[in-house]
Amino acid sequence: MAVKNYIEAITDALALEMRRDERVFVMGEDVGVRGGVFRATAGLLDEFGPQRVLDTPLAEAGIVGTAIGAALNGMLPVAEIQFVDFILPAVNQIISEAAKIRYRTAGDFHCPIVIRAPYGGGVHGALYHSQCLEALFTHVPGLKVVTPASPYDAKGLLLSAIRDPDPVLFFEHKRCYRLLKGDVPADDYTVPIGKVAVRREGSDITVFSYGLMLHFCQEAAEDLASEGISVHLVDLRTLLPLDRESILAAASRTGKALIVHEDNKTHGIGAEVAALISEEVFFDLDAPIMRLCGPDVPAMPYSSPMEKYYMLDQKKIADKMRELAAF
Amino acid sequence: MAVKNYIEAITDALALEMRRDERVFVMGEDVGVRGGVFRATAGLLDEFGPQRVLDTPLAEAGIVGTAIGAALNGMLPVAEIQFVDFILPAVNQIISEAAKIRYRTAGDFHCPIVIRAPYGGGVHGALYHSQCLEALFTHVPGLKVVTPASPYDAKGLLLSAIRDPDPVLFFEHKRCYRLLKGDVPADDYTVPIGKVAVRREGSDITVFSYGLMLHFCQEAAEDLASEGISVHLVDLRTLLPLDRESILAAASRTGKALIVHEDNKTHGIGAEVAALISEEVFFDLDAPIMRLCGPDVPAMPYSSPMEKYYMLDQKKIADKMRELAAF
Amino acid sequence: MTPEKYRELGLTGEQVRDMYRLMVLARELDKRTWLLNRAGKIPFLVSCQGHEGAQVGAAAALEVGTDLLCPYYRDIAMVLAFGMTPTELMLSNFARAADPNSGGRQMPGHFGSRRLGILTGSSAVGTQITHAVGAALAARMRGETTVVMTCFGEGSGNQGEFHEAANFAGVHKLPVIFFCQNNRYAISVPLEKQVGGGSIAARGQGYGMPGVRVDGNDVLAVYETVRDAVLRARQGEGPTLVEAMTYRLVPHSSDDDDSTYRSREEVEAAKRDDPLLRFGRYLRNVGVMTEADQEALLQKTLAIVDAAVSEAEAAPSPAPESTLEHVYAATREEH
Amino acid sequence: MTPEKYRELGLTGEQVRDMYRLMVLARELDKRTWLLNRAGKIPFLVSCQGHEGAQVGAAAALEVGTDLLCPYYRDIAMVLAFGMTPTELMLSNFARAADPNSGGRQMPGHFGSRRLGILTGSSAVGTQITHAVGAALAARMRGETTVVMTCFGEGSGNQGEFHEAANFAGVHKLPVIFFCQNNRYAISVPLEKQVGGGSIAARGQGYGMPGVRVDGNDVLAVYETVRDAVLRARQGEGPTLVEAMTYRLVPHSSDDDDSTYRSREEVEAAKRDDPLLRFGRYLRNVGVMTEADQEALLQKTLAIVDAAVSEAEAAPSPAPESTLEHVYAATREEH
């Protein structure tokens, strides 16, 4: 088992599945000779050739629409959107088409595409290279939304996503790409879509998070452990469909729930998780359900002090955890 | 004061504001000689001419982008999207541009556009002429999202929307167009954006709704009144920004909250309302926060029995109200 | 039309008779659907009347069984040519469970059938155009000779997706026919308010493909144009943009009132150029069919339409609870 | 360039000297920005090197103060021509509170200034093109003679929004110049993989407007082409699509490594056609400037750049809490 970083795990999964299944191909802006602006597709052109590693024109609706057409005709496309911020021109294809194809044909057609996109901030990316857009899609039945938080999960979930018969949005936190390293088996394995992972067992408060924030939560939980506060930390991993049973069980376990995400608060992922808990296990709760999220502004500014103000960190999270634990 | 239906109230507001302010103009598909496929712009071409009542090419991103450009250059465009389902090609313009213009220029520019769109089902519109898409935008700071539920509010809120210096999405339930009639003053008045309306005072349970469902809730509340259950009914009216104080006060008042909407449940408007309540007034609650919403399927089917199954109605709502009241 | 044009094009009498049969069938199904709508039996329809010539002419140039179709809502004659049956169309009109397009979930006119090579479409105009490009790409990757036909109105040719699709196909020289059915209106908006310069065909060269305008009411002219385009596509020479000029003889849909935006004179003039009448006349002139043949065909067609309506009307609706099905794969299916 | 071309075009020696000054200024600001980036002082840049000729030639044909600009991220020389100061550009590079484009909120290259008639843009390529059309529509509604210039790369000409914008302008004959700066790459993707048929200009006729390709490294040729387009626009004859052929002499941005996709020979060859060198040579040849003049200009420019950097570097960052401001109007402002 080799130690790889998060983005190498992605590349690994793509190469493995392209070897295993001829129907799989990748397409997107700069995915070919450049190997992707983040290098997620590095080496694929050499191994698989330009027919299966397609540099596309700069047109996201076209990319996703073409991928859907190819999927309807028997292929398994993995489309890269260069930054999740630029998925917006393709929203019509994703919501009107991909999400509804199985449903509207009563199962005659289905749409097995994967759309990969780097998201998230803290990289001096300013408004349009920092956004979290997962909450735009988690209201849309027919889609699956996956956000791995470790190299191991990145590979295993991407393999699951490509093998999934339904459309999967696969969001990779760009700050995780080279920040996170971990053991990644060289061979074929999958991590199931739709299942949380408990990252830390605890008894005082339950914290839900995903992506980069999960790591800050882990660090904060360690701080709290030294203060005698025991945090139960859940990595949501799949944001749609949510792993309802595990979420409810984890909330009930401590009676105190906090959801942490980088994306802005109002109507973010935390809203659905909180609503679910308050609806289903209300009587197990001992405290208000709390959310700690990005501020409700349109996107993250470029200026370093502003970016820092926007982003959550270990300290902000630890403070909020203490506030909840104190109930 | 004349009795008008909901769509006449819309036309009224448009004509009034076009007379009052030369910068206001309407644009969209079929808004000219056809007066809109629902006839919301009927008569405007005759009164204001083709320069201010623009039939556009069939291209929603172009419509919204052009509206934004006109707004940046001093006009006050009111763009019609023929069905809210077809707003999706314009999502990039709405979220990347309209929502972020003030923020990204630190106030040097702002974007006073209104986008009107009919939404909602129960009209044999099938998947693509029945959707509720408000929850796609309520996570986006910088936008305002308004959904009137009466002729009076339709006019007063639309006038507020056109006069608002920020971008407003104005969603009109198409089933309300000719179903609802009410007193509409002929002259100029506004209904404030960002404020709920209490439609019925009550003491046992608090119900939040908007649009067509508000009416079904009203009917259901009357049923319950005859059974001795008193419903406090709140019309949310503005979905972004939410009227937090009024929502929290209304929930605290009875300690039992139910959110009702036509749109599918997971991560719908109800999620944020429930999360808000469970976070801010948790200790005032006596029961789980409930949501009664459309099923989590991609959109409403055409077949009548399926459409009926999908849609909420007075009876389904009354049943849910009883369930909550019984706690 | 020169009298012997159909032979010059390599078509047989049987073939042109069958093209005419399809046009009559489409027209009669469509007319009946209006009656059913006005009788309150079906809530909505969208019509193909006036477009039958363009559709049948184009379809005749394709290889049904090999080629794929990404249609639009007016393509009734087109999908009949691809093998959809009158009963299947009526099942869709009545939103019955057995509707092969959608199981009663979509409005009529939203065609799709894996069996027939018709890729499913939505109501959002233009999205099918990129699907056609993707389907052609897939075929090319597998070394198949499939050609993909995609249809849209001239109004929809102004959507960004048309541009993105055409450009992608142009870059990759994909076997796609972009078949624009230009009926001069997008609902009420006339051509001059929709299309800068007035010609969709003129857009072809901006994507490195031929753009051809053809009289869409001349079945054989359409056939010839599309046949050439199919040949090019099949030989790997890339896509073609075809603009068939036609007219919608009826309102946009059952919800429309076209008298608000078109003069009756204009509509009447267009009716005189009705492709069905024109082709019927032509077949009589060249002696391929007699008036009696055509009358017999009409009667036979009406019987087919009757039967389709009866069968569809009697068929069961979907179960209400089935609303919850087919959101995701029920099991981890093989795919 | 014929020696006296500038006079034939009606330009004075002073005007062409000023055009050259702007090109030098843009180039030197850009070069300095790379140094600042490599020194770790600014996190990101996007460069205009190679595009100065196209930008300055085009801008010279506009009436600053009347005309509007919807720029793209490479338009450093263009916004300088519109009146943005070197210090303002550096304030943006350093993300300072006083940055007039965004108060330090946007990346460098995201220009906008109400005062200068530069409409704010995002990073999402192509969205500014429809804004230009809307701005022109607004001007027309008020009976103003404003022309709106909008810029974009050839890669972005494949976005659906370009199509929708160009078509809208074509239908309404709006006073817009669609100015494509074709540098043959969208990051790493070469022209032949991006643009079906290889020409953006060829798309003009599909929208009913002239499409003109011009050597973007020939400042005066660009000036002439855009001048004609501006004249057309101002006379109500409608939009023009101009494709200026140029080359990006440096990587796409500070995050890019262009050696992975372009040969060094290709880049070196392009450098020999550097518009700045060409125009400098021309001005010496026609006797408008001497080598000494140009050297003096360079020194003066470097001093300006130094001053801009010092001033900007010393300027304060935005207050962290100001992150929460400007989401909505603070009060119900007059608008």
Ligand SMILES: Cc1ncc(C[n+]2csc(CCOP(=O)(O)OP(=O)(O)O)c2C)c(N)n1
């Ligand atoms: C994206 C989108 N916007 C708007 C509509 C509403 N609409 C349906 S058909 C139509 C006109 C289409 O005109 P055209 O493409 O010329 O086709 P035609 O109906 O004339 O055959 C419009 C505006 C839609 N279905 N999809």
Ligand SMILES: Cc1ncc(C[n+]2csc(CCOP(=O)(O)OP(=O)(O)O)c2C)c(N)n1
């Ligand atoms: C909608 C969108 N998709 C992707 C990107 C990422 N991106 C930024 S610049 C660029 C290439 C642009 O190429 P071109 O339009 O030719 O302009 P150039 O940089 O060559 O001047 C890409 C893909 C983006 N900014 N916006």
Ligand SMILES: [Mg+2]
């Ligand atoms: Mg049409």
Ligand SMILES: [Mg+2]
């Ligand atoms: Mg370029």
